[in-house]
Amino acid sequence: MGEFDLIRRFFQRPAPAGVDVGVGDDCAVLAPTPGQRWLVSSDMLVEGRHFLSTVDPARLGHKALAVNLSDLAACGATPRGFTLALALPRADEAWLAGFAGGLLALADAHGCPLVGGDTTQGPLNLCITVFGEAPAGQALLRSGARVGDEIWVSGTLGDARLALEVFRGSVALDGAGFAAVREAMERPTPRLALGQALRGLATSAIDVSDGLLGDLGHVLAASGVGARLDVDALPRSAVLASQPVALRHLCGLAGGDDYELVFTAPPGARLPDVGVALTRIGVIEAEPGLRVVDGRGEAVAHGLQSFDHFSS
Numbered sequence: 001m002g003e004f005d006l007i008r009r010f011f012q013r014p015a016p017a018g019v020d021v022g023v024g025d026d027c028a029v030l031a032p033t034p035g036q037r038w039l040v041s042s043d044m045l046v047e048g049r050h051f052l053s054t055v056d057p058a059r060l061g062h063k064a065l066a067v068n069l070s071d072l073a074a075c076g077a078t079p080r081g082f083t084l085a086l087a088l089p090r091a092d093e094a095w096l097a098g099f100a101g102g103l104l105a106l107a108d109a110h111g112c113p114l115v116g117g118d119t120t121q122g123p124l125n126l127c128i129t130v131f132g133e134a135p136a137g138q139a140l141l142r143s144g145a146r147v148g149d150e151i152w153v154s155g156t157l158g159d160a161r162l163a164l165e166v167f168r169g170s171v172a173l174d175g176a177g178f179a180a181v182r183e184a185m186e187r188p189t190p191r192l193a194l195g196q197a198l199r200g201l202a203t204s205a206i207d208v209s210d211g212l213l214g215d216l217g218h219v220l221a222a223s224g225v226g227a228r229l230d231v232d233a234l235p236r237s238a239v240l241a242s243q244p245v246a247l248r249h250l251c252g253l254a255g256g257d258d259y260e261l262v263f264t265a266p267p268g269a270r271l272p273d274v275g276v277a278l279t280r281i282g283v284i285e286a287e288p289g290l291r292v293v294d295g296r297g298e299a300v301a302h303g304l305q306s307f308d309h310f311s312s
């Protein structure tokens, strides 16, 4: 199977409405919606860094797009399409069928067609660029948090990190518990409906990819504010809730790979019900920095940091 057969077989499909030209020419041609702005984001997944070589290809396809859609969700965007740059060691048909299946199922679920890309031979590496739209001036940004705003998070935090600790051999779980947290790690759900529903309501938003402490820290820095965070209020799965406190704090505060949305909203804001739990976890304060407290308001010394590819 040559390069062009591979593209035709696994990645080329008829262009849907709104895409004048998709896979097959030198550029994709997309029709912008009047009054909307483009929102564009890229995320790369590198074998050994972001995923294990043994991961199921359909799950890898799902996750590669999910982490990108999560960035659109964090900005309140509606997906319009994506490109896929793919380096593959070899053209393994079973692997490609699984990968494309997982990828395109999630794309279809969110009306986000694959409109182009690049395919080369090399160490397994995936780079997706997503294109979305939001009404001019309404994208959710990191910079809008105001003193007195409440801090909210969707879903639960920490399961993906708990699964990683199991893979690393530092934690043991029973079969059902491991299956549940592994699902969170390998099949994250991008919170697109929530992000879109928060436009005009949330003052700031970010998705939790590197860990709550660091990602919330980005919001505080961009907004020029500080915060108080109640670690006992963090929403956790039953599996994580049954773990020792140090592990709960590690996974919840510094875990990463959660792809939940953290956002700020003024007290009393009427938050949307899109079928995902929302939990209030803190408040924005004028004093810079992030103060982690327990349920009684006592300072918690956690000594944790979020993930940073280049920290030593």
Ligand code: ADP
Binding pocket: 007, 011, 022, 023, 024, 025, 026, 027, 084, 085, 086, 114, 115, 116, 117, 118, 119
């Ligand atoms: P070019 O030589 O102009 O760079 P390519 O030969 O790389 O184009 O790709 C041919 C067509 O296939 C283009 O439309 C490109 O966008 C698309 N394409 C290549 N790889 C992928 C991929 N992995 N997924 C989707 N579309 C792809």
Ligand code: MG
Binding pocket: 025, 026
């Ligand atoms: Mg070309």
